[in-house]
Amino acid sequence: MTKTENFKALVIKEEGENFIRSIEQKSIDELPEGDVLVEVMYSSLNYKDALSAIGNKGVTRNYPHTPGIDAVGKVDSSNNDKFKEGDEVIVTSYDLGMNTSGGFGQYIRVPSDWVLKLPTGLSMKEAMAYGTAGLTAAMSVFKLVEQIKPEDGKIIVSGATGGVGSMSVAFLSKLGYDVVAITGKADSHEFLKNLGASEIISRDEIGQEEKRPMLRSQFAGAVDTVGGVILENIIKQTNPMGVVTSCGNVASPKLNLTVFPFILRGVSLVGIDSQNFPMSLREKVWQLMATDWKPDALLDIVEEVSLDQINEKIDLILKGQVSGRVVLNLTK
Template sequence: MDNQSNYKAFRVEEKDGNFISSVKQIPFTKLEQGEVLIKVHYSSLNYKDALSSNGNKGVTRNYPHTPGIDAAGTVVSSESTKFKESDNVIVTSYDLGMNTDGGFAEYVKVPADWVVKLPENLSMKEAMTIGTAGLTAGMSVLKLTALVKPADGAIVVSGATGGVGSTSIAILKKLGYKTIAITGKESEIDFLKNLGADEIMMRKDVEEMAKRPLLKPLFAGGIDTVGGVILENIIKATAPMGVITCCGNVASPKLDLTVFPFILRGITLIGIDSQNYPMSYREKVWNKLANEWKNDGLTEASAEISLDELSDKIDLMLQGKLKGRTLVNLDL
């Protein structure tokens, strides 16, 4: 820390009902028992960060606040036996960047129980390209592939151009699965095919499937990132003994279903809770993402920005105009 008393952070403040963001110098606070102080080298911009930066009280209750649900860096001080100075580490999810100051800062202070050692075969930049979205994809793939094998048939992935969906397709392709990507963006069909999707289904076609309790089996399993009618129809169109994971509700948190897919076809629906995923599984997924699941071109579609450029990128994300991963380089 070079004996400095302040550090730079992207702060969001509430003033007269408006939310204003800027890069500020803020003071260090005392490290409590069981906490570690991390010098952040990379973070990444996620939709939840954009909501927090825009004053969404469903994400962040109290302001001023520093968003950033992902961080990768080096431990500079530790009040825990789990980590020592100079350990390279990753922090994702839990309460980071939500109601605990997050990774859009030069330093972050967190409980050691939230921290994962950076796998040897992964750089900090690669880890933040993966981020919470890639970790969620890894969790989904781990659960799904334990019960469904490539020979069983195709795996459908909704929200396929998003972080979770695109990473899921890339991993499944590497593991030898046939994949079907669901997207609402015709302009991204080539992107999805290059990623490894064997077939493309347009979102409107899935939404307009027949309103019957069961549909013709099309999938051996699925990874759903959107919820609502898309998830309903994936469940209804999954073959007997199929498995579906779900991790999002951007379309809707509600499901309008009968129990028939579950009791007549033996379908399994697995919820993915990436925020509080047990550490033993978290470490297992990170190590797989760094080794046998690793995408060799991981950082090719990512863009690096500084803290000073965050506001503009957040605006673009909220307008749906940001493509690919945006990494925040705290050393710029």
């Protein structure tokens, strides 16, 4: 039974060619259909949320809209026997915050097959320190560790100060891998070293277009979050039988490659889709994130903000000026 009929949410409205953000009172009745109503305690800021907030129709088709592709909270009511009132649950990705009212509001209503119970060993705030970024990073690492062991060589991570990149560095370091971090931010070296990076490479150093079809092999594997030329050069420098995961395209969605790294070195390029990751594997990965893979100082990379402060952070993440994770506290 809901404790309130109204709640606060960030609402994006389309006014002509402009998209206006404001914090408004919404009604439970305005939420979409779904069999689980969740009171949201925390959410987190992702690049996709920022795109939704500026009216990117590739992310969100219809406005007014509340972004937030991540949410953690307590079940308020459920029509599914799997969940009961008071259960602590996580909802990430699927259509949450894209075309379904998301976690930048104090309540969400979603299908039960989007919901998983908060694993033991993980607080709500820690779950949102991860969010979709942490899940995507963990999925990438999950694919890497199937074939690449720490003794096989270095793992390189692009976009290393971003949400997915920073969590990938932390997971890999926790698991004993020698991690090389790529960044364009000269002031982020200490941040990356604290996450566990043993070496830092400038984005300019590896981001120059290279016409040769292959380069000297240097890396046993990689987590790429940016695409484009950087991903091309990573693939060209991957060791025989190495594994490269790809989950982003902020640099470019295009690749200009020959097949030589794949047929002469046996390099594997693995795509990562966190939005529709199967629930059975999703639960397994979240359990690893709550236990063996959990970084020792997970909350050290978190900046906690209130709903009143989220607008400023949206602007900063669009400019590439956010390091680590921004966690939104909906109880403030």
